[in-house]
Amino acid sequence: xxxxxxxxxxxxxxxxxxxxxxxxxxxxxxxxxxxxxxxxxxxxxxxxxxxxxxxxxxxxxxxxxxxxxxxxxxxxxxxxxxxxxxxxxxxxxxxxxxxxxxxxxxxxxx
Amino acid sequence: xxxxxxxxxxxxxxxxxxxxxxxxxxxxxxxxxxxxxxxxxxxxxxxxxxxxxxxxxxxxxxxxxxxxxxxxxxxxxxxxxxxxxxxxxxxxxxxxxxxxxxxxxxxxxxx
Numbered sequence: 001x002x003x004x005x006x007x008x009x010x011x012x013x014x015x016x017x018x019x020x021x022x023x024x025x026x027x028x029x030x031x032x033x034x035x036x037x038x039x040x041x042x043x044x045x046x047x048x049x050x051x052x053x054x055x056x057x058x059x060x061x062x063x064x065x066x067x068x069x070x071x072x073x074x075x076x077x078x079x080x081x082x083x084x085x086x087x088x089x090x091x092x093x094x095x096x097x098x099x100x101x102x103x104x105x106x107x108x109x110x
Numbered sequence: 111x112x113x114x115x116x117x118x119x120x121x122x123x124x125x126x127x128x129x130x131x132x133x134x135x136x137x138x139x140x141x142x143x144x145x146x147x148x149x150x151x152x153x154x155x156x157x158x159x160x161x162x163x164x165x166x167x168x169x170x171x172x173x174x175x176x177x178x179x180x181x182x183x184x185x186x187x188x189x190x191x192x193x194x195x196x197x198x199x200x201x202x203x204x205x206x207x208x209x210x211x212x213x214x215x216x217x218x219x220x221x
Contacts, residue, residue: 008150031208042200043153043212088152097168098143098202098210100153 002026004091006101013109018076020104022089025070029091032065034074037086037103046074046087076106084108112137116201116213123191124221131186131216133201139211141204142184143168144176146197147215153200159184160206191220 003025012018024032033048049056049063049072056063062075072089086103093099114135123129135142143158145168155168159178173195175187184203188195196219204210 004152006152033210042214045209048208090153097155097158099155100145102150102152 002091002093002097002099004089004099004101006087006089006104008102009105009107011107011109012079014079014081016079018074018079018083018106018108020074020076020087020089020106022072022074022101023070024072024089024091024099026091026093026099027067027070028093030094031092032063032072033088033090033092033098034061034063035088035090035100037088039085043088079106079108081108081110112211114201114203114211114213116199116216118216119214120217122219122221125192126190129188129191129218131188131199131201131218133184133186133213134182135184135201135203135211136182137203137211138181139203139205140181141206141210142178143202143210144174144184144186145200145202146170146195147200148197156186156199191218193220196220 005023034046035043060077064073088103090100117132140161144156145153147153154170157176159165199216201213202210
């Protein structure tokens with residue numbers, strides 16, 4: 001069945017780049033998403049990429065998609081303490097279904 | 111302002127007492143979904159709807175019901191809540207392309 005996998009934790013120093021990785025199994029995905037969730041808050045869409053693209057850049061965020069390996073990554077340049085949160089990748093498949101990964105908790109140390 | 115609203119935001123109830131969590135969107139979206147979020151499991155889809163009177167099961171539908179009588183509303187019904195339904199619940203709506211808009215979440219505790 002459909003599955004999306006992420007590592008659970010990532011710790012970086014302020015100013016470094018963070019790379020959060022995600023793998024998915026369903027090759028019929030249309031869009032792939034990255035969401036951010038701060039403590040006690042809902043989900044905030046950070047960025048998304050259409051499945052026929054390889055890369056998307058949006059200010060400090062770079063999304064890379066390797067369709068052959070079904071691998072998605074989110075790079076955050078110049079990571080700040082305010083970037084500390086849980087990051088979810090998700091894929092959309094037919095019929096409005098959205099499959100989420102378990103979430104990666106990013107900890108940014110000063 | 112485009113938004114998805116959920117009520118209540120917090121609810122503590124007892125086993126077996128029927129409850130409804132409401133969800134409403136003002137964007138005229140066709141698609142609406144319910145998710146539950148549990149630590150280490152991410153968000154799992156409970157039910158989704160592709161339009162009025164069209165609903166389908168997600169990954170964890172057991173113990174839940176939904177209805178879609180109007181385009182803007184998609185209530186989640188727990189006929190007989192149990193402690194394993196203690197969770198954080200999110201409603202979402204979208205056009206079927208690009209961004210899903212999420213509600214603020216409902217934290218449910220069943221004792």
